[in-house]
Amino acid sequence: MVDNTTSKLFRTLARVFSFYELNPHVVSEDLDNWKDIPFSIKHGVYIIKHNDDILYIGQGRVKRRQKHHIDNITGENLITETSSKNGRTKSTKAWEYIRESYKPEVKNCKVYYMDCITKYDAIAVEGALIKFLMPLANEETFNK
DSSP: OOOHHHHHHHHHHHHHHHHHTOOOOOEEEEGGGGGGSOTTOSSEEEEEEETTEEEEEEEEOHHHHHHHHHHHHHTOSEEOSSOTTTOSEEOOHHHHHHHHHHOOOGGGEEEEEEEOSSHHHHHHHHHHHHHHHOOSSOTTTOOO
């Protein structure tokens, strides 16, 4: 059985792909298994879902980005004002709020990703998905 958030996600993907005349293959992976994502995806779009919440939508080299999102979810390896030399990931107010309020766990996260082939298609798809799905941790949609 598919939950409401996943159903909405795939309906939205279908609308966006139809509008932009794209047909990428969407793959889902437990975020814990991010290392299984092909490194060859250069112009990808990804959606991080925690239980029933869309946490983040991004684009670029999908595999490379996931370890930074895991850092933001766990609060580990973060660059802060006091530990900028020890971290690898910059935290944002949105991620800080998500960690404090939602207490997400990587084991409950899935990443849905696709290869959009071109940078322009990836940027367009990312923007449309952010607009329609309103992820909690994206700076564009965070309003606390």
